[in-house]
Amino acid sequence: MAFLADSLARIKPSATVAVTDKARELKAAGRDVIGLGVGEPDFDTPENIKEAAIRAIREGKTKYTAVDGIPELKAAISAKFKRENNLDYKPDQISVGTGGKQVLFNALMATLNPGDEVIIPAPYWVSYPEIVSLAGATPVSVETTMESGFKLMAEALDRAITPQTKWLLLNSPSNPSGAAYTRAELKALTDVLLKHPHVWVLTDDMYEHLTYDDFVFTTPAEVEPALYERTLTLNGVSKAYCMTGWRIGYAAGPKFLIQAMAKLQSQSTTNPSSISQWAAVEALNGPQDFIPRNSAAFKERRDLVVSMLNQANGLTCPTPEGAFYVFPSCAGLLGKTTAGGRKIDSDEAFVTGLLEEEGVAVVHGSAFGLAPHFRISYATANDILEEACGRIQRFCANVR
Numbered sequence: 001m002a003f004l005a006d007s008l009a010r011i012k013p014s015a016t017v018a019v020t021d022k023a024r025e026l027k028a029a030g031r032d033v034i035g036l037g038v039g040e041p042d043f044d045t046p047e048n049i050k051e052a053a054i055r056a057i058r059e060g061k062t063k064y065t066a067v068d069g070i071p072e073l074k075a076a077i078s079a080k081f082k083r084e085n086n087l088d089y090k091p092d093q094i095s096v097g098t099g100g101k102q103v104l105f106n107a108l109m110a111t112l113n114p115g116d117e118v119i120i121p122a123p124y125w126v127s128y129p130e131i132v133s134l135a136g137a138t139p140v141s142v143e144t145t146m147e148s149g150f151k152l153m154a155e156a157l158d159r160a161i162t163p164q165t166k167w168l169l170l171n172s173p174s175n176p177s178g179a180a181y182t183r184a185e186l187k188a189l190t191d192v193l194l195k196h197p198h199v200w201v202l203t204d205d206m207y208e209h210l211t212y213d214d215f216v217f218t219t220p221a222e223v224e225p226a227l228y229e230r231t232l233t234l235n236g237v238s239k240a241y242c243m244t245g246w247r248i249g250y251a252a253g254p255k256f257l258i259q260a261m262a263k264l265q266s267q268s269t270t271n272p273s274s275i276s277q278w279a280a281v282e283a284l285n286g287p288q289d290f291i292p293r294n295s296a297a298f299k300e301r302r303d304l305v306v307s308m309l310n311q312a313n314g315l316t317c318p319t320p321e322g323a324f325y326v327f328p329s330c331a332g333l334l335g336k337t338t339a340g341g342r343k344i345d346s347d348e349a350f351v352t353g354l355l356e357e358e359g360v361a362v363v364h365g366s367a368f369g370l371a372p373h374f375r376i377s378y379a380t381a382n383d384i385l386e387e388a389c390g391r392i393q394r395f396c397a398n399v400r
C-alpha cells in the first residue's frame with residue numbers, strides 16, 4: 001500500500017509469532033497440535049512479586065513515573081549489577097523500558113544512521129536485524145556453525161568489522177541456540193574489539209540465570225573493563241522471573257547514551273507501567289531461591305529433549321549451555337520425502353511437514369539466519385515434551 005511508510009517494507013513480521021498463530025489456527029480447527037514455538041517460561045510469576053504489584057495498586061502507585069524508571073527500581077538494578085556481575089552502574093547510567101525489546105529498540109534507534117553496520121552472529125533472535133533495518137542501518141549477519149557450538153569466533157568477528165561497524169550485538173545464552181560464551185570465549189572477542197575502538201558492544205544478557213551444568217555466566221564489561229565505556233549491558237525480568245507479560249527490561253551503559261534513550265522513550269511510550277516497575281523492584285530485591293529451582297527443571301527438560309532428538313533419524317542436536325531452546329540440524333533429511341509425500345528441500349519444508357503431518361509446531365532455522373536447523377522451545381511440561389519428541393521421532397523415521 002502506497003499509504004504505508006517505506007520503512008515498514010524493510011522489515012519482516014516475526015516468524016515465531018507466525019508459527020504460534022498457525023498452530024493456534026490448526027488447534028481451533030480441531031487438530032491436535034503441540035506448540036513448541038513460544039519463548040516464555042511456563043512457570044507462573046512468584047507470589048511475592050504479584051503481591052508487590054497488588055500493594056502498589058492499593059497504595060496508589062498508579063501515576064506517571066520518571067520516564068526511564070523509578071529511583072527504587074534503578075537502585076535495585078544497580079545493586080543487581082554489583083551483586084551478580086561485579087559491575088558498577090549508577091542510577092543515571094540505567095534505563096528501564098517496556099520489556100528488553102523496547103530498551104534494545106531505543107538503543108539502536110538512538111545510535112544508528114543509514115550506512116552504519118551492526119554485526120549480528122547467526123543464528124540470532126529474529127528482532128535484531130529487523131530493528132537495525134528499521135533504524136535505516138545494515139545488519140551484517142555472521143554465520144556460526146554447529147561445530148563451533150554456534151559461537152562467533154574471534155577471526156570471524158575481526159573479518160566482519162569495517163569502518164562502518166557501530167555495534168557488535170551479542171546474546172549469551174542465545175535465543176535460538178542456547179549457546180553461552182565462557183569467560184575465555186568472550187575474552188577472545190573483547191580482545192578483537194580492543195583493536196577497533198570505534199566498535200561498541202551491545203550484550204543481551206536476558207537469559208543470564210538460565211544456564212546449566214555449573215556453567216559460569218559472565219558479560220563483556222566484566223570480562224574486559226577497558227570496554228566499559230563502549231558497552232551497553234541489556235537484561236530484564238521477563239525470563240528469569242517468569243514475568244514476560246509484565247514488560248520490564250533494562251540496560252546500563254554510558255550516561256550520554258542512557259539520556260538519549262530516555263529522550264526517545266519520552267516521545268513514545270513514556271514510562272513503563274508503574275505497577276510492573278514495583279513488581280520488578282520486588283523481583284530483584286526479594287528472594288531469589290526459585291531461580292535455581294526453575295533452572296533445575298529446565299535442565300531436566302533440556303536433557304530429555306536433546307536425548308530424544310538425537311535418537312531421531314536424520315537429526316543432530318547439540319547440548320546447549322543455557323536458555324530454554326535447542327537448535328538441532330535437519331541436514332540429514334534434506335532431499336528426502338515425508339510419509340505425507342512432502343519433499344524436504346529446506347528446514348522450512350521440514351517444519352511445515354512436521355506441523356501438518358504430526359501436529360508439532362517448531363520454528364525453522366532460516367528465520368534465525370541459519371539453515372538447515374529448527375528451534376524448539378522446551379519451556380513446557382515434561383509429558384508434553386515427551387509426546388512432542390515422540391512425534392518428531394515418528395515423523396523422521398517415516399522420511400524416505
Ligand SMILES: Cc1ncc(COP(=O)(O)O)c(C=O)c1O
Pocket residue numbers: 039098099100101102125171174175204206236237238244247248249
Ligand atoms: C534474546 C532476547 N532478547 C530480548 C528479548 C525480549 O524480552 P522482553 O520480553 O523483556 O521484551 C527476548 C524475548 O524473547 C529474547 O529472546
